[in-house]
Amino acid sequence: xxxxxxxxxxxKGGIVALKDVxxxxxxxxxxxxxxxxxxxxxxxxxxxxREEPPDDGEIWVAGKNLKTLKRWKVPLLRREIGYVFQDFKxxxxxxxxxxxxxxxEVIGKPRQIINKRVPEVxxxxxxSDKHDAYPHxxxxxxxxxxxxxxxxxxxxxxxxxxEPTGNLDPQTSVGIMxxxxxxxxxxxxxxxxxxxxxxxxxxxxxxxxxESGVVVRDQSRGVYGYGG
Amino acid sequence: MSARWxxxxxxxxxxLGRNLLMTIAVILSVFVxxxxxxxxxxxxxxxxxxxxxWYGKIEVSIFLCxxxxxxxxxxxxxxxxREELANDPLVREVFYESKGEAYExxxxxxxxxxxxxxxxxxxxxxxxxxxxxxxxxxxxxxYDKFKARxxxxxxxxxxxxxRPIFAFIEKVRLGxxxxxxxxxxxxxxxxxxxxRVAAFxxxxxxxxxxxxxxxxxxxxxxxxxxxxxxGLVGALLAWGVLLLAVPLITDSLQQTIQFxxxxxxxxxxxxxxxxxxxxxxxxGLSSLIxxxxxxxx
Numbered sequence: 001x002x003x004x005x006x007x008x009x010x011x012k013g014g015i016v017a018l019k020d021v022x023x024x025x026x027x028x029x030x031x032x033x034x035x036x037x038x039x040x041x042x043x044x045x046x047x048x049x050r051e052e053p054p055d056d057g058e059i060w061v062a063g064k065n066l067k068t069l070k071r072w073k074v075p076l077l078r079r080e081i082g083y084v085f086q087d088f089k090x091x092x093x094x095x096x097x098x099x100x101x102x103x104x105e106v107i108g109k110p111r112q113i114i115n116k117r118v119p120e121v122x123x124x125x126x127x128s129d130k131h132d133a134y135p136h137x138x139x140x141x142x143x144x145x146x147x148x149x150x151x152x153x154x155x156x157x158x159x160x161x162x163e164p165t166g167n168l169d170p171q172t173s174v175g176i177m178x179x180x181x182x183x184x185x186x187x188x189x190x191x192x193x194x195x196x197x198x199x200x201x202x203x204x205x206x207x208x209x210x211e212s213g214v215v216v217r218d219q220s221r222g223v224y225g226y227g228g
Numbered sequence: 229m230s231a232r233w234x235x236x237x238x239x240x241x242x243x244l245g246r247n248l249l250m251t252i253a254v255i256l257s258v259f260v261x262x263x264x265x266x267x268x269x270x271x272x273x274x275x276x277x278x279x280x281x282w283y284g285k286i287e288v289s290i291f292l293c294x295x296x297x298x299x300x301x302x303x304x305x306x307x308x309x310r311e312e313l314a315n316d317p318l319v320r321e322v323f324y325e326s327k328g329e330a331y332e333x334x335x336x337x338x339x340x341x342x343x344x345x346x347x348x349x350x351x352x353x354x355x356x357x358x359x360x361x362x363x364x365x366x367x368x369x370x371y372d373k374f375k376a377r378x379x380x381x382x383x384x385x386x387x388x389x390x391r392p393i394f395a396f397i398e399k400v401r402l403g404x405x406x407x408x409x410x411x412x413x414x415x416x417x418x419x420x421x422x423x424r425v426a427a428f429x430x431x432x433x434x435x436x437x438x439x440x441x442x443x444x445x446x447x448x449x450x451x452x453x454x455x456x457x458x459g460l461v462g463a464l465l466a467w468g469v470l471l472l473a474v475p476l477i478t479d480s481l482q483q484t485i486q487f488x489x490x491x492x493x494x495x496x497x498x499x500x501x502x503x504x505x506x507x508x509x510x511x512g513l514s515s516l517i518x519x520x521x522x523x524x525x
Contacts, residue, residue: 049439078441091433105235106442154440 001027001158001189002048007057009043009213017043019213021057025191027157030184032200033193034224035210041193044210045162048191049081050074062157079107082151082188086163088143090135096122096146097131103150117153125149125179141172145179152183159183161192165199173199197224239450240457243426250422251458257418258462258507259469261411264404265506266470266499271401273495275394281489282390288370290357291381294327301379309377313357318369321360327353354381412510419458419514423451427519452515459511460504467500 002025009018018040025031033041046052047059050066059066062080069077090099097118104114122128125145135143144164151159161180165173177199184190194200200207200223207222208215244251290309292301301309313322325333330353335345359370367385375383427434437447471493478490 072444075438075441075443078439081441083439089432089436091436102436103440106437106440106446108443108446150440 001025001029001062002191003058003060004044004047005058007047007054007059009040009047009052009054016213018047018054018210021210021213021215023208023215023218025189028184028187028189030181030190030203030205031192032203032205032207032222033191033210034195034200034207037195038212039210040213041210042162043213045160045191045193048158048160049083050077075107079154080157082148082154082156082159084144084148084151084159084161084164086166088135088140088147088167090143090146090150092135095132095134096127096138099135099146100150100153103153107154109154121149121153124152124182139172140168141175144168144172144176148176148179148183152188155188157188159188159190161190161194163194164192165194165196170198177203200224236446236449236453240453243430243450243454244457246429247422247426250418250425251454254415254418254422254455254458254511255462255465257411257415258459258511259465261408261415262463262466262503262507263469264408264411266466266496266503268401268404268408269499269502270470270474270491270495271397271404274491275397275401277489277491277495278390279394282387287386288359288361288364288367289382289384289386290359290374291354291384292356293379293381294351294354298381299378305377305379309357309374309379313359313374316370316373318362318366319359320362323358325356325358327351327355330355415462416510416514419455419511420518422458423455423515423518426454427451448516448519451519452512455511455515455518456508459507462511463503463507466507467503470496470499470503 002023004021004023007018007021008016010016021040021044033044035041043052047054047066048061050061050069053066061077064073064077066077091102094102100118100121101114104117109117119128119131122131125148127142127145127149130138130142130146135146138146144167148164159180164180165176168176173196180190180192181203204221204223206220207217207224209217209219290313292306294300310322310324313319328350331348331350334348334353338344361367361370364385364387367387371383371385374380434447474491474496475493478492482488482490
């Protein structure tokens with residue numbers, strides 16, 4: 001589903017964000033990407049959504065070679081990917097239902113499909129009763145559920161989650177992880193960048209560890225630090 | 229209406245409302261520049277209308293000697309001149325104006341100034357051949373041919389008398405055009421800035437749209453529609469003002485300058501489509517330029 005071959009990304013000023021990274025992530029996998037700040041996690045995510053091109057190496061996502069992907073086809077790539085942010089990025093002027101529907105509206109889905117999919121996905125994240133609430137009326141955990149609903153409403157094959165529990169307390173985080181696990185079980189590939197040792201240790205999924213842009217560990221059923 | 233179009237229109241309208249002052253500035257600026265551009269076109273129309281009318285009427289005059297400044301023309305010389313003119317391929321038509329006829333038309337032309345007419349006797353005006361040319365631009369050929377003939381006092385291209393008027397109109401037209409172009413440039417800059425501000429105000433929403441895979445035109449179109457809408461309103465205002473102003477101005481001019489034909493509401497109406505098209509294209513292009521970098525993939 002996701003393949004990186006000898007990918008290198010250097011920013012202006014010679015900062016090496018990723019160096020010769022080769023990773024293969026299969027369909028339906030659940031993968032943690034761990035490492036300290038500045039280790040290249042965010043760069044990896046941005047490369048996968050084609051927000052930036054790599055300097056070197058090849059990247060395939062959902063069967064598309066990002067190197068040869070035409071500019072106008074980038075939106076089609078992104079429709080295969082659900083993206084969850086650390087800070088939710090909900091639109092404050094829209095209700096929960098509108099925020100989720102927005103993701104379908106702007107890719108031109110017909111109204112009947114929107115009216116069907118939005119309640120379904122809100123039910124999946126456990127927020128059926130919050131359809132008409134505004135983001136500021138919700139707790140952090142609830143807002144993150146809305147953001148996950150928005151990412152998943154178009155049934156993407158890949159979910160990219162950038163520190164989704166970074167702003168949440170441990171108990172709320174557990175709920176979010178259960179939700180992501182459930183989404184993973186529907187067949188979606190989940191890639192989650194995180195600092196959260198407790199979560200990684202308790203989930204026992206594949207762990208890819210980056211340090212200064214280099215993959216220093218790739219371990220199935222791993223834990224956050226060494227010694228597992 | 230599909231969700232897609234409903235969304236685009238809603239976005240454009242809320243965008244305009246959110247930024248009302250800037251929108252008004254854009255509309256006014258487009259309005260002023262297109263009014264000037266339209267005026268410049270109408271000045272040209274005015275010149276064309278007057279030229280067509282006058283060049284059809286106006287002839288080359290070959291004034292004949294009556295013995296005051298040169299030896300009076302003999303009937304033989306006069307007859308030969310008439311024959312040559314009638315057979316000349318450059319000449320379409322020739323007729324003779326006697327001293328008496330010249331005086332009559334002089335009295336008619338200056339009937340509002342009887343004192344002036346009094347001061348000029350019936351003998352003061354020379355007889356002449358009035359020549360209509362096949363092509364009025366061939367004046368110099370006629371001039372060279374007949375200037376030195378015995379009995380010919382002067383060969384005059386009557387169009388010369390209109391040159392100063394046309395030169396003046398041309399200057400005004402150029403002035404309007406220059407100001408119009410400068411003002412159009414200002415309007416473009418203003419549109420670019422307005423659209424940038426609008427895009428910046430909605431950058432969160434735009435970022436989300438990009439990440440969920442909205443196509444580029446879908447992200448851009450509301451902004452471009454905003455610009456185009458403002459441009460269209462400005463162009464409509466410009467057209468409206470020209471439709472009102474042109475008949476008012478030319479009607480009052482017509483009363484003082486009766487011998488000149490003037491343009492009217494038809495000509496003012498005819499520039500409308502051009503102004504609308506210009507407003508839309510200028511605003512649309514400016515908006516696209518504004519978005520080119522800001523909303524890159």
